[in-house]
Amino acid sequence: MLFLKVISVLFLLLGFPLAMAITGLFRLRHFKLGVPDIALPLYAGAIYIISARTFYHSLLALYVLLLAILLLGITLYYLITKRTIRFHRVFKIFWRLSFLMTVLFYLALVIYVLIFV
Numbered sequence: 001m002l003f004l005k006v007i008s009v010l011f012l013l014l015g016f017p018l019a020m021a022i023t024g025l026f027r028l029r030h031f032k033l034g035v036p037d038i039a040l041p042l043y044a045g046a047i048y049i050i051s052a053r054t055f056y057h058s059l060l061a062l063y064v065l066l067l068a069i070l071l072l073g074i075t076l077y078y079l080i081t082k083r084t085i086r087f088h089r090v091f092k093i094f095w096r097l098s099f100l101m102t103v104l105f106y107l108a109l110v111i112y113v114l115i116f117v
Helices: 002-025 035-055 060-082 087-116
Strands: none
Touching: 002 035, 002 087, 035 060, 035 087, 060 087
């Protein structure tokens, strides 16, 4: 389990620089892809791998459920306040908030692994 702790902390520290390197290496700025756009799937994959090793089942279903609730909340907010839904704007806000939620979810998972495993 020490290996899992080391890997989870290393990916926490090196995940964002890895996304920066991928973005710069493949020149993804030309396609309007930023570092968070690349880091989101990396952290989601890390959530799957680390939670499957820690809990003997994956927390990916819970993560996807939280993303669905987030999208529903954003959509209802726009529907109630603006009385219209602009899907381009809703998706843009959802993508940015989902990156923040993914990093926080991964951070909570790493803290759990460091303390309890």
